[in-house]
Amino acid sequence: MSKNRIIMTLLAFILISTLVFPTVSSAETTGGNSTIIEDTDTTEDLYTDEEPEYDPEYAALLEYVDALELIAKFEDKAVTSYTKNNRYVTASNRKQTYAAFNNTIIPNYTKFVVGLKRIKPTTPKLKQIHDTYIKGASLQLQAFTLFKKSLGSATINYKTFDQANVKLAAGYKLVDKYINDFQAYIDLFE
Template identity: 50%
Template sequence: MKFTKMMAGLLTFLLVSMAVLPAGASAAATKSLKEVCTITVDKTDLIVSDDYSKGSGYIQLQCDLKQVLYTDISSKAGNPAVVSTMDGIGGVTVKALRPGTSSVTVSANGYDPVQFNFTVADTGTSTGTPADNGSSTDPSSSTEYDPAYLLLLQQTQNYMAQLEKIIPYETKALDTYNKYRYVTSKTRKEAYYAFNGTIIPNYTKFLGSLKTVKTSNSFLAQNHNNYIKGVSLQLQGLTLMKKALYSSKINTNLYKQANAKIDAGRKLLDQYFKGIDKHMAQFE
């Protein structure tokens, strides 16, 4: 399995701008997930093998983050005895377990799911890479023993381990935030209490903890600064949203300012994620 997919679950996600609806308004009709995400699958015919290229498939998603967050996307195997699924940033890894057929459903709240059908065959024997007996002449086979590579791997794992410890603060804030992406005069008071009691306190703790994350890797350290700056701007936006909800009449001007802050933060977070993708590509 690629290192990027193993570590994907430890990364964070972007806030999307909140929409204010007039009283009595409702959210748009349900769309298909395909309307907001470009979804492709590399292969649906798998074999039972410990060779990743043969025994696993990958469903890739490129989504409009203004419409759906990667945290909202989940997958489920129709027959978990045949295949297993693992969700990650921008995709789902499907692993063959035993011969048979199984559907894999990719879904997100508020959108019609997308389904793929997988067929798994039995090879009878493992096709994984045999253990090195010392006779290999492939220069790349020595990569895992390269001290520089091992140091880079250790630095990355240490960095991700620190993020893993603080992600719950962000998750709690974003899960609550997503419940109030659409606010009306009827839900204003409830939304205000959610911002005041859950969203902002947890996102504040997340930002504070994010500032304590350290790494000896110069690229990760520099890229991490974009993370801090982006989250800081988004926290400013959330704070403005709370102020906009304080009075009985929602302050739409403050909401516009809040969304501008969140959009500015998103741009920095986009830079951060692109940097992470570039860094993680070294482990593919």
């Protein structure tokens, strides 16, 4: 038993010593008769102090996305409340839906549209795409205002409600166009 322990300890010592102590290369043990091939490839060219330059259009895209992220929370609140409260508007849930438009949907979507208008893309193509987004979001805000107006009286004004749906559909078309155009623009950089 002790013989096995001694052998295992010696084996462990040998393994550890080969990791800790450097080994002697075969070129050094042959007395210098072997040829040593040196690596002529240097890494100095790989590492420079210069930072990589971005394409100006790509930098503009990153700035644009950062600006959108700052206002996205307003759109999220408005859309979440809209989908929750505007499923089927009836006389029994009219007041609750009106309150959602008045207190959550319109104030948050207004902040979102104002934020969109403050974003000024620096490239012509991105500006063109962004203008489509502003038009679509503005139409949707107008639709939300019409929905609120249609629910403001004791009975639902279905004529105004239908006008709101038409504006909402037109706004949705433009926002969908924006999404497709923006995705195609992003794909240019991949």
